[in-house]
Amino acid sequence: DTEVTQTPKHLVMGMTNKKSLKCEQHMGHRAMYWYKQKAKKPPELMFVYSYEKLSINESVPSRFSPECPNSSLLNLHLHALQPEDSALYLCASSQDTGNYGYTFGSGTRLTVV
Amino acid sequence: GNSVTQMEGPVTLSEEAFLTINCTYTATGYPSLFWYVQYPGEGLQLLLKATKADDKGSNKGFEATYRKETTSFHLEKGSVQVSDSAVYFCALSDRPYSGGGADGLTFGKGTHLIIQP
Numbered sequence: 620d621t622e623v624t625q626t627p628k629h630l631v632m633g634m635t636n637k638k639s640l641k642c643e644q645h646m647g648h649r650a651m652y653w654y655k656q657k658a659k660k661p662p663e664l665m666f667v668y669s670y671e672k673l674s675i676n677e678s679v680p681s682r683f684s685p686e687c688p689n690s691s692l693l694n695l696h697l698h699a700l701q702p703e704d705s706a707l708y709l710c711a712s713s714q715d716t717g718n719y720g721y722t723f724g725s726g727t728r729l730t731v732v
Numbered sequence: 733g734n735s736v737t738q739m740e741g742p743v744t745l746s747e748e749a750f751l752t753i754n755c756t757y758t759a760t761g762y763p764s765l766f767w768y769v770q771y772p773g774e775g776l777q778l779l780l781k782a783t784k785a786d787d788k789g790s791n792k793g794f795e796a797t798y799r800k801e802t803t804s805f806h807l808e809k810g811s812v813q814v815s816d817s818a819v820y821f822c823a824l825s826d827r828p829y830s831g832g833g834a835d836g837l838t839f840g841k842g843t844h845l846i847i848q849p
Contacts, residue, residue, distance in 0.1 A: 652836055654836075659844075660841070661821055661839035661842050662776070664836040667835065667836055675835065709776065711776075716835075718783060718825050719781070720781050721778070721825070721837060723775040723777070723778075725774055726775045
């Protein structure tokens with residue numbers, strides 16, 4: 620299995636809703652990442668988990684809450700989002716340092732109404 | 733800090749034309765360099781990579797050489813096809829001088845490539 624699987628592919632949520640994005644990989648990768656991508660922009664790093672511990676938080680607002688239940692799963696919990704949070708959310712994984720490549724999922728297209 | 737600079741598009745070419753997309757970088761450690769491609773509505777796919785100076789990455793007719801002396805990693809293809817139309821991102825992953833750890837990718841702004849039949 621050489622894929623990163625993200626669910627759901629599309630999500631529409633209201634500003635008072637609570638939802639979660641899910642990411643799964645079975646490549647034995649020990650680092651997992653959340654990126655946010657706005658239209659016509661490059662992905663922006665949000666969080667890095669290394670060996671199931673949060674190692675990087677790029678000053679992301681607390682309405683985004685990551686969770687890594689085990690080495691294969693990564694969640695992003697969403698609460699009280701704003702319309703400007705609408706974007707493509709990408710999950711990626713890599714071997715421990717990432718210097719040999721990152722595998723990206725196809726993303727969740729999030730719309731906040 | 734780390735940064736990647738690449739030509740922004742859109743770049744419009746005719747089918748079978750020669751392609752070059754320039755990419756230069758700054759990094760504090762020993763970076764690995766990548767080209768990723770993104771088709772409309774999809775995630776990013778790794779196109780090719782190089783992990784040390786003078787390495788050449790190649791895939792699907794695309795190639796790029798890691799040039800430490802010019803801090804560059806230009807993407808080239810000899811004959812493009814309509815199916816190559818996509819957004820191309822140059823990126824780096826830096827290794828610190830000591831220790832390790834995952835640090836994520838630093839991306840360029842992306843180049844939108846349009847190939848006309």
